[in-house]
Amino acid sequence: MRTTTVEEAVSRIPDGASLMVGGFMGVGTSERLMDELVRQGKRNLTLIANDTAMPGVGIGKLVSAKLLRKVIASHIGLNPETQQKMIAGEIEVDLVPQGTLIERIRCGGYGLGGVLTPTGVGTVVEKDKRKLVVDGREYLLETALHADFALVQAFLADYLGNLTYVLTARNFNPVIAMAATTVIADAEHVVPVGMISPDHVITPAVLVDYLIARA
Amino acid sequence: MDAQTVIAKRIALELRDGMLVNLGIGIPTLVANFVPPGTHVYFQSENGLIGTGPIPEEAMAQPRLTDAGGRPVTAIPGACAFDSAFSFGLIRGGHVDVTVLGGLQVDERGLLANWMIPGKMVPGMGGAMDLVTGAKRVIVAMQHSAKGKPKVVKQCTLPLTSSRPVHLVVTELAVLAQVDGRLRLLETAPGVTVAQVLAATEAKLEVPATVPTMPIE
Numbered sequence: 469m470r471t472t473t474v475e476e477a478v479s480r481i482p483d484g485a486s487l488m489v490g491g492f493m494g495v496g497t498s499e500r501l502m503d504e505l506v507r508q509g510k511r512n513l514t515l516i517a518n519d520t521a522m523p524g525v526g527i528g529k530l531v532s533a534k535l536l537r538k539v540i541a542s543h544i545g546l547n548p549e550t551q552q553k554m555i556a557g558e559i560e561v562d563l564v565p566q567g568t569l570i571e572r573i574r575c576g577g578y579g580l581g582g583v584l585t586p587t588g589v590g591t592v593v594e595k596d597k598r599k600l601v602v603d604g605r606e607y608l609l610e611t612a613l614h615a616d617f618a619l620v621q622a623f624l625a626d627y628l629g630n631l632t633y634v635l636t637a638r639n640f641n642p643v644i645a646m647a648a649t650t651v652i653a654d655a656e657h658v659v660p661v662g663m664i665s666p667d668h669v670i671t672p673a674v675l676v677d678y679l680i681a682r683a
Numbered sequence: 684m685d686a687q688t689v690i691a692k693r694i695a696l697e698l699r700d701g702m703l704v705n706l707g708i709g710i711p712t713l714v715a716n717f718v719p720p721g722t723h724v725y726f727q728s729e730n731g732l733i734g735t736g737p738i739p740e741e742a743m744a745q746p747r748l749t750d751a752g753g754r755p756v757t758a759i760p761g762a763c764a765f766d767s768a769f770s771f772g773l774i775r776g777g778h779v780d781v782t783v784l785g786g787l788q789v790d791e792r793g794l795l796a797n798w799m800i801p802g803k804m805v806p807g808m809g810g811a812m813d814l815v816t817g818a819k820r821v822i823v824a825m826q827h828s829a830k831g832k833p834k835v836v837k838q839c840t841l842p843l844t845s846s847r848p849v850h851l852v853v854t855e856l857a858v859l860a861q862v863d864g865r866l867r868l869l870e871t872a873p874g875v876t877v878a879q880v881l882a883a884t885e886a887k888l889e890v891p892a893t894v895p896t897m898p899i900e
Binding site: 492493494495496518519522541542543544545546551554563565566567568570571573574585586587588589590591592593623633634635636637638639640641642643670 | 728729730731732745746747748749751752753758764765766767768771774775804805806807808809810811812813816817842843844845846847
């Protein structure tokens with residue numbers, strides 16, 4: 469783990485990269501990282517996240533600034549801009565049930581090729597997917613997702629990069645921290661090593677490549 | 684009593700002490716206001732919380748504590764927080780006793796469509812497909828008709844949420860139960876006749892000899 473500035477961390481993300489971004493309707497998304505992606509004008513990014521928040525909030529900033537080529541998400545309903553850009557063909561949107569999306573990310577991080585889920589059987593979600601019958605019940609084979617970068621928002625980070633989260637801001641964050649080649653973490657507070665007890669570390673420091681220093 | 688209150692009050696009677704309950708956005712959220720006194724249920728927000736409490740007083744919102752619609756909520760003593768994989772493990776794994784969701788259409792087999800209107804509204808399914816597929820009991824809270832058109836239809840014309848039928852449909856007119864792949868009229872709302880329910884319903888309903896009134900006040 470290395471501490472760095474938000475500018476330097478984001479400069480490592482090339483155009484065309486795939487990003488997993490933590491957050492649920494903007495809660496648990498690093499606004500600093502979103503603002504810096506916009507400032508540096510990244511292009512053709514693929515986004516994997518629960519949702520695209522609202523215009524002006526979290527991932528919504530990436531949508532407004534036209535940084536995204538493709539979105540894999542469970543919900544875009546609170547962001548009319550995403551829907552408009554999808555209908556206009558400017559952003560490719562792949563809608564995935566939320567439980568399936570997070571399991572596909574988990575598979576990516578846990579070394580699994582995919583997961584069998586009953587969710588989506590008999591709906592439009594099963595299109596082009598393999599169906600397997602296990603013990604008499606039908607499942608869809610949903611494949612693993614992996615990304616070039618995970619942009620994680622934590623509540624506390626210690627100087628080594630161990631992370632904890634708070635309340636509903638945890639959501640996708642610890643799961644994406646397992647599923648990307650490079651993990652960039654932002655934290656609301658950076659505290660001395662030992663202040664987060666071993667039992668309360670959710671994301672171990674060894675998973676974190678870059679920790680944004682507080683300004 | 685307005686339509687939403689009828690629906691929310693009636694669904695609240697389905698809740699039992701100790702249940703884990705997931706409430707969707709809209710009418711389902713109102714169910715929390717009518718939990719019978721003495722009944723303690725745990726509300727789950729699929730964004731990562733068991734123990735979701737009422738909306739905070741003004742200026743007391745915690746920005747990292749929201750419901751699945753992104754609105755500020757509180758957490759009751761004994762609440763716990765977790766990540767999304769765990770949250771959907773609770774849902775798919777059958778640990779959620781009751782889920783209450785809104786509906787666009789329910790057909791006479793009990794199948795629900797509630798997540799998109801092709802060409803008009805494509806918000807994404809969010810957690811709805813997992814909830815309908817995995818919760819122990821699925822209750823639909825919806826108005827009986829939309830713009831004069833029945834929402835309880837012969838066959839859903841909108842994309843399905845799950846191939847698993849729902850268990851109960853509660854509207855401002857009636858309570859319908861799905862029994863063996865058919866819908867049965869269980870109760871009518873106060874002041875509503877069986878004939879009125881049937882006139883507002885496209886699906887074929889099983890109608891028992893006597894249909895009681897919803898026990899709500």
